[in-house]
Amino acid sequence: MKRNAAMLAGTITLFGTILSGCGGGGTVGQPAGQSAGQAAGQSAAAEKNSKPYAGTTLRLVTANHAWTDLIKPKIPEFEQQTGIKVNLESYFEDQLTQKLTVEFTSGSSSVDVFMMRPLQEGKMFIQNGWVGEMTKKDDPDWDFKDFTNASTGSLIQGGKLYGVPIVTEREILYYRKDILEKNNIPVPKTLDELKQAAAKLNDPNNGFYGFVARGQRAAAVTQFSSFLYGMGGDFMKDGKATIDTPEAVSAFKTYGELLKSYGPPGVLNMSWPQAIGIFGQGKAAFYTDADSLYPNLLDPQKSSVGDKTGFALFPAGSKGQTPYNVTSWSLAIQAKSKNQAAAWEFVKWATSKQAMTALQGKGIPGPRQSVWNTDEGKKSFPPELVNVISKSNELGKAYDRPILINVGEARDVIGSVIVTAISGEDVEKAAKQANQQFQAIIDKEKK
DSSP states (O other): OHHHHHHHHHHHHHHHHHHHHTTOOSSTTOOTTOOHHHHHHHHHHHHHHHSTTTTOEEEEEEESSHHHHHHGGGHHHHHHHHOOEEEEEEEOHHHHHHHHHHHHHTTOOOOOEEEEOIIIIIHHHHHTTOBOOOTTTTOTTTOGGGBOHHHHHTTEETTEEOOEEEEEEEEEEEEEHHHHHHTTOOOOOBHHHHHHHHHHHOBGGGTBEEEEOOOSTTTHHHHHHHHHHHTTOOSEETTEEOTTSHHHHHHHHHHHHHHHHHSOTTGGGOOHHHHHHHHHTTOEEEEEEEGGGHHHHHOTTTOSOGGGEEEEEOOBBTTBOOOBEEEEEEEEEBTTOSOHHHHHHHHHHHTSHHHHHHHHTTTOOOSBHHHHTSHHHHTTSOHHHHHHHHHHHHHOBSOSSOOOTTHHHHHHHHHHHHHHHHHTOOHHHHHHHHHHHHHHHHHHHHO
């Protein structure tokens, strides 16, 4: 009996030790001489060490966007892992900018993490001191070096990182595979080849056009940018407007001629919904715009050419192949947030390789090159498009418009030259006049 009792006691002790090692509760397996209170205290301390920000509540303010829709159901995972509560709010894009501007201007510190368009309101937010610096970008577990250079370029000012990319896009060439094959025309690799192919396929008498793109004044500027870079031009350099240089004039004329000579009627009123509509209805051979728009062309409810649409790198200009490769949305931390460390934990989690792989697997084009190399990261995108995106990540420029606070005003000025070019009027004269107006905008921001 004594031997059996001893064996039973040993079994209980061993079982208790196993329970303790597996996180079991109660006092079973409690080391000799340790009270239940001491064990509970150690357990609480261990949990505090693993969840140092438990009990913190973050206010996350986002845009009504596919990224928000996909991250929202995953937030409970973050809350369980960290003990941090996240209250999410979402608004339409312009409402978001207005709301954040009002709150930040008032000095409110209640916003912790927010979505920001680095090329739209980014410079204003950063210059006004509303965006906190991402001081922990060197965290090896997060691997900042995995983000493409183009995706982070618009978020770095003075060598400091002021946001993390979450959604990216590049300008590409959409084309009709069946039309090119039928006419024995190779996919254009240069803008000259694009012009020649558009001319050959243009058939306005039968309602078919060689080329379509945005022609609306301000809206066209972003898509014009890849033409500008390919010709060796830029919007500005060292604080000087450069939209009247020979390179810029050449780009304006190329863009204008494509739409004037081979584009559909009413192109001056077209932003992306109208332009993609023309292509999706099977009325154009070529279309240049953001790769993020491709789902509209594969959706049978919106397009009749889903199985006939091809994707190619944006054609090279006379000075090379430089499509824009931009971050359309980023996550930022408010400078005055009282929960800086917890906010960083959320940003790090939301932009981790694991999270971005899951989101990209559902169609969100992300900024991590490693994710583009995984099967999960590729599965939601046509294989041809994946190859185009991966190559564009190496070539692209980080902005598709001038990086200014008054970017809307600048786009209107630059867009006026695009309108002139499409209308077949004096581009050189329009460019010189617009350059002076653009310079005035630049100078005003220097004061």
